[in-house]
Amino acid sequence: MNRLHVRLLVAGAVLLLALLTIWLGSQLQRYEDVVEHGPAPQARSNDYLAAELFLRALGLQVARHDGIAGLETLPNSGQTLLLLGDRRNMTPRQTERLLDWAAAGGHLVVVAERLWDEKTGKSGDLLLDRLNLQQYSTRDLDEEAQSPQSSTAEQHPQLTKLYLENESAPAYLAFDTDFHLYDADNRAHAWANSAGATHMLQLQHGNGLVTALTDSWIWQNRNIDEYDHAWLLWYLTQDSEVTLVHRSEHDGLLAQLRKHFPETLTALGLLILFALWHVGQRFGPLLPAASPARRQLQEHLRGSAEFLLRHGREQSLLQRLQQDIQRRANVRHPGFEQLPLSGQLTLLAQLSSLPPASIEQAMRPTPQQRLSATEFTRQVAYLQTLRNAL
Template identity: 55%
Template sequence: MSRRTLWWVGALIALLLGALTVFLYLKAKPYQEEVDHGPSPSAQANPYLAAELFLRERGLMVSHAESLAVLPEIDPRRHTLLLFNDRSRMTPRQVEQVLNWTRAGGRLVFVAESLWDEQSKQSNDLLLDRVQLHQSLSKDLKDLPADVAPDRFPKLTKLYLEDEDAPAYAGFDTDFHLDDPKNLAQAWANSAKATHMMQLPYSLGSITVVTDAELWKNNIISQYDNAWLLWYLSADTDVTLIYNTEHDGLLTLLWRYFPQAIVALLALIGLWLWHVGVRHGPLQLPAPSGRRQLQEHLRASADFLLRHNGQQALLQALQQDVLRRARRRHPGFDQLNVAEQWLALSRLTRQPTRAISQALSPVPNRRISSADFCRQVAHLQTLRNTL
């Protein structure tokens, strides 16, 4: 191919690329697309992360913990303690510790966890019983009178403040109701039918009880005036938020990542328990080697045969042994009659014919005495040993 041809081919390719570029430029339009990757790992680990960030934006110092172990380190003056954790295992000592902290000037906000039991006159929430407030189900309350004007937002909780024309709205769970039988509360917030927040003074401090804290979690704190209400309860103070985060336990993590090792460990533990298990009776010591003699084995075998087969079987076995040896010593022994066999045995053993006849006579079916049995056995052994 000539140089001129190569030049034309290159120009054609460049022209095609230029035309393609112009076409894409005219047809392609840029656009923006938002991809939702879900909550960040920090938001998943901390359900109140948005609440903490909101309070920090308002200039408050916010920290969080998972237990009351940090309480001795917190100065109650100008400090708010938010108890949003599970308190089912809270001890009376911890309850007294929290209340003493509040008496010294702290602000306490906690969630009522149990319903009031009229029969036992208590609930399973020790802290709620100590502040003498009761929680019940809203469905158990009496219906409002018919002449009461209907509420525009019956599912929202309204907090009325002084010098404000309109209330603040919060999204509390309306299934629960707080009751103040001692008239200790100085402020409260209600929905159309029930009360969901109460505030009462407590010596130098104050206590706020709410029916739930779900309205301050990441996904719904931005709704209504939920965020503002949390700031209102903790304004001009430092804040410590105590709640439980759900972590997998050690056993769960071990089973998730090392199931084979756990199964092997359980098997070894089972074998060890079986090995060291208590035996039903004392451990039998092995017999000393000095007692293991051939004579004892033979005697034990003879006793066993005597018990199970009887005298007749032993005597017949000896008689057959004697006759078998006689056949080896005297050819044609089987062709002789009984008398001739006895004579042949008399010559071979040099025993009288009478002794041979007594030894080889048929064994009776009845049991014979031990003396006769021993005498019969001795005669047969004598004949067998001489053949």
């Protein structure tokens, strides 16, 4: 093969490869696919991360604390404090500090945590009890006590409406309609109602403001972009620095284990139960510890007899004595065991020189029913007399 042929083959191979590449390129289609990895770890650990980023995007300074204990010094007057976390462990002294801070010109936004108890005259929520704001379940309200329904409420009965001056349309909010706030002192100057309940109250407290809400889930990551939730957050915090407290206490070790390792805790609990059952199982009542001294032969014999009497009853003991007599008679008269019963009784009478009536009484078959103590003693006496005579 000369060089010309080689060049032609190489050129043909290159041409075929180029055509194949062009054809494959025409068959490929470009597409985009979005893979959802779920929320970021920061969002999973902070339910109000979106609210915090929203406020910062508005140019507001936002400080975040995990709990009341982190507020060693309260914000300066004129700022907004969003107290959205659990306040079960709040002390009366901390409550006084917060109310004094609000009276000095701060804006305190707080979530009602407990229902009003008519019997005790309080709810246990120290902040709301001091302000005489009462929270009720809408199921316990009379129809007359519920907020009157307007034409707008009839269109959206599950939404809360907030009306502002110089505004033709209200802001719509998705508060939990199972709860209702009541201003017992009639101090509130602004409020937001759903079809049958009040979910936000705002009142003057000294030189500052206090805003009470039935719940704050509208500002959590999954709900802040719905309806006018983000607008309400802006409206309550506008033109002020914000301190956000959304968690009063961290989950304990047991709560973390129960949340992340429920199967492991279940297996550990079952293992502990089985171990306790194994250690604590018994087969009878506890017996006193045995004396270290050696027992006499009579005690061993008595114990053996009591054991046989307890497990085999009288029949076992009587049969053993009868079998012993038959062995002794067979030694003295080979072939004894092959004789009929009448012949055995006659031979036993000859060997022992005892009357036939006593022999028959001693060797009679043992009854299946339980013998009385007297009958058992008499039968044993007959057998012992016969055995001793052999």
